[in-house]
Amino acid sequence: EVQLVESGGGLVQPGRSLKLSCLASGFTFSNYGMNWIRQAPGKGLEWVASISSSSSYIYYADTVKGRFTISRDNAKNTLYLQMTSLRSEDTALYYCARGASFAYWGQGTLVTVSS
Amino acid sequence: DIQMTQSPSSMSASLGDRVTITCRASQDIGNYLSWFQQKPGKSPRRMIYGATNLAAGVPSRFSGSRSGSDYSLTISSLESEDMAIYYCLQSIQYPFTFGSGTKLEIK
Numbered sequence: 020e021v022q023l024v025e026s027g028g029g030l031v032q033p034g035r036s037l038k039l040s041c042l043a044s045g046f047t048f049s050n051y052g053m054n055w056i057r058q059a060p061g062k063g064l065e066w067v068a069s070i071s072s073s074s075s076y077i078y079y080a081d082t083v084k085g086r087f088t089i090s091r092d093n094a095k096n097t098l099y100l101q102m103t104s105l106r107s108e109d110t111a112l113y114y115c116a117r118g119a120s121f122a123y124w125g126q127g128t129l130v131t132v133s134s
Numbered sequence: 135d136i137q138m139t140q141s142p143s144s145m146s147a148s149l150g151d152r153v154t155i156t157c158r159a160s161q162d163i164g165n166y167l168s169w170f171q172q173k174p175g176k177s178p179r180r181m182i183y184g185a186t187n188l189a190a191g192v193p194s195r196f197s198g199s200r201s202g203s204d205y206s207l208t209i210s211s212l213e214s215e216d217m218a219i220y221y222c223l224q225s226i227q228y229p230f231t232f233g234s235g236t237k238l239e240i241k
Contacts, residue, residue, distance in 0.1 A: 054230075064170075064178065064221050066230040078228040114177060119225050121168060122189070124177040 021045040021123045023115050028128030031105055039128055041098040041115030049073075049093040051118045055100050057111035058127075067113070068100065083109075105132045136161045136224050140233030148241045153209040155236045157222035162203070166226035169198060169207045173218045181220075182207060214240055 027039040041053070055067040068079045068089040077089055088101040098115050112127040137160035147153050157167065165185040170178040180189045182198035185205055195210045209216055217240050222233040 063235045064172075064223075064232040066223075066232065069228065069230070080229050120180070120183050121170070121178075121223065121225070122180050122183070124179075126177055 021117065023117065023123055023125035025113060025115055025125045025128035028113065028130045030131045030133065032134050033106060033132055035105055036101070036103045037105060037130060039100040039102070039113055039130070041100075041125055043096045043098065043117070046117070048091075048096040052076075053089075053091060053098045053118070054116045054121065055089060055098075056114045056116055056121075056124075057109075057130075058114070059108075059111045062111075065111075069119075070098070102130070105130075107132050135229055136163060136227055136231055138222055138224055138231050138233040140222055140236055142236060143234065144237040144239070146239045146241050147212050149212055149214060151212045153212050153216075153238065155207045155220050155222075155238075157205045157233045159203045159205070159224055161227075163224045163226045165200065166224055167198075167200070167205045168223045168225065170221045170223065171216075171218045172221065178221065212240070216240075 022044045024042045031037050052071045054069045057065050057067050070077050070089045070091055086104045090099045110132045112129050114127045115125045117123040139158045141156050167185045169182040171181050172178045181192050181196050185200045186198045197208050199206045220236045224231055
């Protein structure tokens with residue numbers, strides 16, 4: 020069974036940093052690109068970043084470019100999102116999802132940016 | 135960036151009704167269009183991929199179609215469990231973009 024479990028969310032002050040993780044199981048993690056998507060409270064879905072299976076290709080939304088870094092450790096079956104210079108508008112539920120088809124999603128981890 | 139214009143933003147329909155939700159792409163996206171269902175407090179669930187392909191485990195009353203740059207999700211006979219917000223997603227070009235969502239309510 021494919022499982023994606025996000026962690027690392029929490030309450031953080033504006034301007035600070037936070038690192039999210041997504042632990043994958045039930046499939047060969049190194050064979051798939053991965054994505055981060057976020058959803059602000061009461062709002063729609065926003066694609067954040069994607070990384071290819073070998074980390075050769077990385078893409079970001081303009082809203083996070085230069086502040087967020089997506090990475091992965093295929094030996095640990097884990098996807099990461101390093102978030103710096105956090106703003107109030109980054110407050111959201113952050114999901115990881117598998118592949119360009121977004122076939123599987125985690126349950127999300129909540130990031131709240133507030134003083 | 136490719137814009138996905140989704141309509142309607144909300145709708146109410148009766149059990150057994152045929153329901154159609156549409157996304158219009160601002161550029162050619164071929165068949166790189168997926169539909170997702172999100173119920174309150176839950177993660178999105180992929181319903182349709184490749185514009186017309188039913189995802190595994192999705193009831194056959196759901197279908198996807200394309201007419202030019204217009205993509206549609208149709209529920210042939212609405213059931214109570216279909217109450218949710220539906221989103222489209224284009225995945226042909228980065229940045230990937232979602233539609234703004236359609237909130238489907240049961241009358």
